[in-house]
Amino acid sequence: MITNYGHLTYCSNIHSGESWAEHFDQLRKYIPEIKKKCSPHSAMGIGLRLSAIAARVLSKKNEILLFQNWLKEQNAYVFTMNGFPYGGFHKTIVKDQVHTPDWTTAKRVVYTRQLADILAALLPEKMEGSISTSPLSYRYWHKNEAATNQAIHTSTHNLVSVVEHLVTLHKQSGKTIFIAIEPEPDGILTDTASFIHWYKNVLLKTGAKQLHQKLDIPLSKATALLRKHVRLCYDICHAAVNYEVHADQIIQLQKSGIKIGKIQISAALKAGFTKKKEQNDTLLEAINQFLEPTYLHQVISRSHQQELSVYPDLPEALKSVDAAPAKEWRIHYHVPIFTKRIPPLSTTQEDIITLLNIHKQTPLTQHLEIETYTWEVLPKSLKKDIAGSITREMKWVIKQLNK
Template structure:
């Protein structure tokens, strides 16, 4: 749905199912329900999570046509895809496999191009569209700087192939699409400096001469194409975990000429570490419930001097809790955005408010907003609702903030 010039939806990765049939069935159930609960008028935007398996089915003309007919029937549109998880995202151990296959592989490149071609068919005229993706790879898969450099070179050329495809789509259809790279803790790219490094050290040095020669354009024009078709997915949770201030981050991106294709509205879990041994013991017992086996829950700790320390997963951090001198933990756990506190814990909800104020002051930052929450089980029993009600409650909170 469109609010003050922003396209707002929720990410359908909350719904289990890798097949297109399961994906489509969930959309049929929940999009009308959420829309009705919100009393949303006008066309309703969809943030579509499309797995590799689903994309192989939806690219078939008859399946794509069926989906387009349904979208018109219910007055809905797709403006963004979530292409970070390639495969199964539910009901199994995901952990670091969420990055696999990564950008060093043809599988990731081909899946992304196929999905963007589908998006070009779904996107309404006059609207730009984006697809979020993995931050290149999982950093702990590279044992040395040399291994990382080899991986980065391969990934860079795969990303440039995506740029070439998106240039062709724009020339053929007039539709402007962008791939939105999503930094996250322990990704090869996990903060704004590393996102800028991707462009300054890899995409631009490699891409400008390559695209200039292939497309018969100047290197300045090639640079503009790269920055148009490769953008940033700013996940509020992820940037809050690494303690970045939104205004500073947006300013850095602007100074580097990088664009934000999409903001994913999400909140991280935030806890303050007690000084006493009893307090730490009690905190550890409560946090055990969040140390589940499906997803990685990276922790970034802040010390008294402001320095940061990272843990690859919550159980690793919990082992250090009894003797730690750290003052605060921010945990990669996408808690619901409408609550600031969860019992004795809090969240980075305040950062969402700051981000929304930033884009209201400067709408040029981005027009695409997608709520991404998939951890309803952290809510106290007396605040839990059905899935449709929960999704609508998240979107309603964001709508109120935008107003």
């Protein structure tokens, strides 16, 4: 839906179904009800997540025509896509495989091009389209600095080849589609600072030369096209887990001339420890309720001396409790954004409010997407009706934007 501060939607990765038939069934089930409650008198935006299997099917002319007709009937439109998870994302062990295949592979290139073609067919006129994607690769897969640098080099080369496709697509269709790279803990691009460093020192240098040679255009034009077609996906949960100061990061992005392509509105789980063992035991008991085998839940611990310790998953952090006393934990676990506290734990909801207030003062992007994909694995006390929960999240964001 269109707001005074951009297009607002939720990401359909909340809905299960890896095949297009299964996922389309979920959209048909939930979108009409959510639209009726959130956007009854205006068009409803959809943030579409497609697995590679689903994308191959929806690329067929008859399938995309059926979907276009359904969108028209529902008074709905697609303006953004989640191209991060390539394969299974529900009812399977995802963990670090959410990055598979990463940007070092041809499969990631083919998949992202396919998403761009689908989005170009669905995107309304005079509207830009975004595709969020992996932060190049998962850093623990690369054993040393040389291997990591090689992965960055190969990933950048492959990403630029997708930009070539997006440039051609714009010439053919008039549609502007951009890739929005999503840093997250333990990605090669783990936070906003590492994204900026890569963008300025790798993408705009070696990437611009590649595009300049491939398209036979001036280097300045190649640089401008990269800035247009490669942007940042600012996931608020991920930034909060990294203890980022949002105002500072926005200033650095603006100084670097880097656009935010999409804001993913999401909240992390937070625990504040004390020196009282009894209270801490209560916190740990509550945290244990969030142990589940599907997704990675990276933890960044902050000590009383403000030192940060990074754990690749929640079990590793729990094992460290006695050896590394902490003042605070922030856990990469997307929890309902309308909840400030899940007693005795809390959430990083305040980070969402802070960033949305910055956005209201100086618009950062036209694409706002709620991303709480964990409903199936939340503790029983938090599991609610999906349509009702999505509606509540949408209305909470609308309320914040209208304040």
